[in-house]
Amino acid sequence: MALLSNTAVLLGKELRTEFRSRELLTTTLVFILTIMILFSFTLQSSGGDSRSVGPGLLWLAILFAASLMLQPGFLREQTNDTLSALRLAVSDPFAIFLAKLIASAIFLLLMEILLLPIFAILFNVHILGVFPQLVLVFFLGSLGIAIPGTAFSAISAQARMRELLLPLLLLPLLTPVLVASTEATAGLLSVQPALQGKWLGFLAGFDVVFLTALWLFGEYLLEE
């Protein structure tokens, strides 16, 4: 129970910090849009059908943006050494990870929901009928990005070249999330929309595996 109450307090802190400035959200949102537009240029020049590659583009853009957005998670705690204070304050260091990863997943999901209408217009797909299912896919996918992302941002914060290191560690590991989310999204946006339980289950499995690993090994990531 201490874990839950600690997490709730820390989550409140994370959300407050972000919503006070909203700088992470706005910059990442613009970043995703820019990447999506740039990608579609390269595809149109090679004659690709932008509608069929839309879901892949969207998820690739989200993945790139997330690998940058997750960067400050632990870096921010280093400037005034607030991480030591956090570690002393909580009974289980897992609460620190849990709060940060839930916050990141919320930010990602929020951005995705804001982006979906723009995406639907740009790529000429219908999202209204399948909106709740889409949100479910995006929720599981964002969680899949946020869990290892938060763990690795704790690693990269302790290394040199951290800005480059986090995407390098994170992106190959997220291949399964990219494949599963893209397939699930493509299934929902096809002519006959269908929620593919196989991919949803896979995403949920991915989340469970890495959440368990983080729960088991998270405390070592924060050792002095």
Place this chain on the structure above:
Amino acid sequence: MAKRAILGLVTVGLVVAAAFASFYVVPMERTMGPIQRIFYFHAASAWAGMTAFFICFVGNLMYVWRREPKWDWLGVSAVEVGLAFTTIVLITGPIWAHPVWGIWWTWDWRLTSTFVMCLLYISYLLLRTLIEEPDRRALLSALFGIFAFLDVPLVYFSIRWWRTQHPQPVVMGGPGSGLEPTMRKVFFFSVLAMHALMVLLLSERYKMEKLSGEVDELRREAEAQ
């Protein structure tokens, strides 16, 4: 010294015997012809590489648990040897694929996932170069190694469901698969030979890592005084 020389000779003998057997003992494969003989090195290297990555995983877990530098040395040595074998797989694969499929590379599940696994372990080695302090480097890379190893089956299955061109598993596959008996014997002999080579390389690499760890330690002590 004598022991190392004998072990080295035995390993070289095994690998040479496996090469001989794959060229002269096994029958010619009916549709693919002589190029199929590369299979005995291609698949055996893949198995040896996977074993090396598994050894790394065990080393990583043991380091996090016991915090003894030897487990860190084992982890990094196993990754380097594993990457060497995976490189053999990624080079012999296209050599085999080109005459049989007509292309060097295809985005098939096993090729792609082997490539992704390779990238994950290259990231592991890169991460190590970016952390100065030895204990921190050992701990953080061990934790990354654990995450990476957990990811390997997930990568395999996600890409497998996504697309497939590679032949279905021949060895230990489903019903209807299987190798001709001589091929099977030679294949498992090759697997044994490649594992012997992997263990030899691993133990040599481990000794190097141990020496460099000890030199590092001495240098630190000298600087502290």
